[in-house]
Amino acid sequence: MVVVVVFVPREAADRVRRAAARAGAGAIGNYRACSFSAAGEGRFEPQVGARPTIGRVGEPEVVDEMRVEMVVPRPDARRVVDAVLAAHPYEEPAWHAYETLGLAEL
Template identity: 55%
Template sequence: MAEPLVVIVVYVPHHDSDAVRRVLDEAGAGRIGDYRGCSWSTSGTGRFTPLAGAQPTIGAVGEPEQVAEDRIEVVAPRSRARQIVEAMLAGHPYEEPAYHVIPVLTLDQL
C-alpha cells in the first residue's frame, strides 16, 4: 500500500504564488508518480482586518482589506507534511497565512 497522503491548501497573494509553489515543491510537496511540482490553483479575493498587535504585510491595523489571492493545493506524503507546512510558512509573505491540511483516501481505502 502506498504511503498515506494529505492535501495542503494555502491562500497566497496572487503576485507571490509562484514563489510559494516553488517552496512547496522544494520541500517535497506536489509529487505524483514520475512528476514533481504538481499543484492546482484558483483565484479569489481574500478579506481580513488586521487587529491591534498585527504587523500586516498588506493593509493597515483596523482597516478592512481585500487582496487578490490564489488558493494553492498540493499533495504531500503524510510523513513529511509537518516539514512541508513549516517550509511553506517560512516562505509565505503573510504574518498569519490561512492554510489547512486534509487527509486523502486512496482507491485502496474506499
C-alpha cells in the first residue's frame, strides 16, 4: 500500500478527497473513501513567474489548509496522485507519497 498525502486549502479539501476516492484511494476492507485530515497553516511566498491561486508574487502568504491522507494499492498510486493534482486548486500543490508495511511484512 501507499499513503498519498496532500496539503489543500480547507474549502477545496472535499473536492480533492472525492477525486482521490474515485481514482481508487481510501479502500480499507469493506469501507471506501476512507481518509484522515488534520488542520494546519500552509505558508509560501510566490516568486516571479508564479501564477498563485491565493496570494501575490513576492508576498508571504498563510492559508488555512488541510493535510489529507488516503491509502491506495501501489498499482493505483499514480492514477490517484494524478486525480488529486487535477482536482487541486493550486498551481504547485504540496504532496508526497510513501509505501507502508502490512502485517505480512512485520
